[in-house]
Amino acid sequence: MKNLYRLLDLTKILINEVIDYIASYFGVKKFKVDTVKDLVLKSGNKNNPQGILDTIDFFGWNKAFLMNIGDEKGLLLEKAIIEKNPKHCLELGVYLGYSSIRILRNLQEDSILTSIEASNKYYEISKEIVSHSGLNNQWNPLRGKAKNVIPSLGEKYDFVFLDHWKDEYLSDLKTMKSLELLNDKAVIFADNVVLFNMEDYLSYVRNSSFFESKFISTKREYSKTQPDGIEISTFNKDD
Numbered sequence: 340m341k342n343l344y345r346l347l348d349l350t351k352i353l354i355n356e357v358i359d360y361i362a363s364y365f366g367v368k369k370f371k372v373d374t375v376k377d378l379v380l381k382s383g384n385k386n387n388p389q390g391i392l393d394t395i396d397f398f399g400w401n402k403a404f405l406m407n408i409g410d411e412k413g414l415l416l417e418k419a420i421i422e423k424n425p426k427h428c429l430e431l432g433v434y435l436g437y438s439s440i441r442i443l444r445n446l447q448e449d450s451i452l453t454s455i456e457a458s459n460k461y462y463e464i465s466k467e468i469v470s471h472s473g474l475n476n477q478w479n480p481l482r483g484k485a486k487n488v489i490p491s492l493g494e495k496y497d498f499v500f501l502d503h504w505k506d507e508y509l510s511d512l513k514t515m516k517s518l519e520l521l522n523d524k525a526v527i528f529a530d531n532v533v534l535f536n537m538e539d540y541l542s543y544v545r546n547s548s549f550f551e552s553k554f555i556s557t558k559r560e561y562s563k564t565q566p567d568g569i570e571i572s573t574f575n576k577d578d
């Protein structure tokens with residue numbers, strides 16, 4: 340029964356996203372993400388990261404679904420960043436730059452966040468929004484599919500936020516591991532592992548001797564009822 344509710348929730352979100360996209364594509368309405376961008380840029384919150392997050396969250400709660408990590412899980416992401424205090428942080432999947440802002444505002448001055456986004460449109464919008472937040476000095480946004488960009492990364496990471504397409508979490512994590520892009524004790528923070536029933540990913544991080552993994556049950560972004568969860572895994576390089 341739980342799985343049925345989850346599937347219905349997911350189907351509803353996907354159908355709404357497709358309808359919204361088609362209507363915007365044919366000029367019936369503005370693209371939802373353009374509406375959010377305009378709201379952010381006109382809201383008078385220049386250099387005010389919290390004001391920008393509030394504007395996006397208000398839209399997500401009251402107007403239409405947005406696939407940002409959202410406020411509840413966003414606070415868990417920030418807590419994990421503060422606990423780890425990473426020097427090099429990597430984010431896969433940027434969308435509007437919402438989670439980038441949540442990460443960036445908790446980084447020490449000598450730390451850097453590299454974020455990879457596949458969509459040209461979202462890449463451009465996120466650059467405007469993060470720039471508006473005033474936090475872009477420590478931000479390195481890259482455009483492209485994660486699997487194509489990862490091999491060109493010349494850094495080892497202490498923290499990785501996985502939030503791109505769900506069928507790519509596992510293969511991209513394995514690529515990072517095999518290319519030795521993960522520092523010892525690197526934290527891998529994976530969103531939406533319940534919403535998308537990510538059994539293959541969970542089975543890997545929970546059963547591999549290279550990872551110690553814990554699960555936190557949450558609601559999905561912008562819902563008070565629909566279940567979701569995050570998996571936080573710590574990499575043990577020498578196991």
Ligand SMILES: C[S@@+](CC[C@H](N)C(=O)[O-])C[C@H]1O[C@@H](n2cnc3c(N)ncnc32)[C@H](O)[C@@H]1O
Nearest residue numbers: 407408432434437438456457484485502503504
């Ligand atoms: C859930 S949204 C990211 C939300 C963002 N992390 C936040 O919380 O504000 C997923 C994003 O991943 C991007 N994406 C999907 N597949 C990707 C891939 N293979 N590489 C990079 N980005 C990808 C999508 O275009 C979309 O913008």
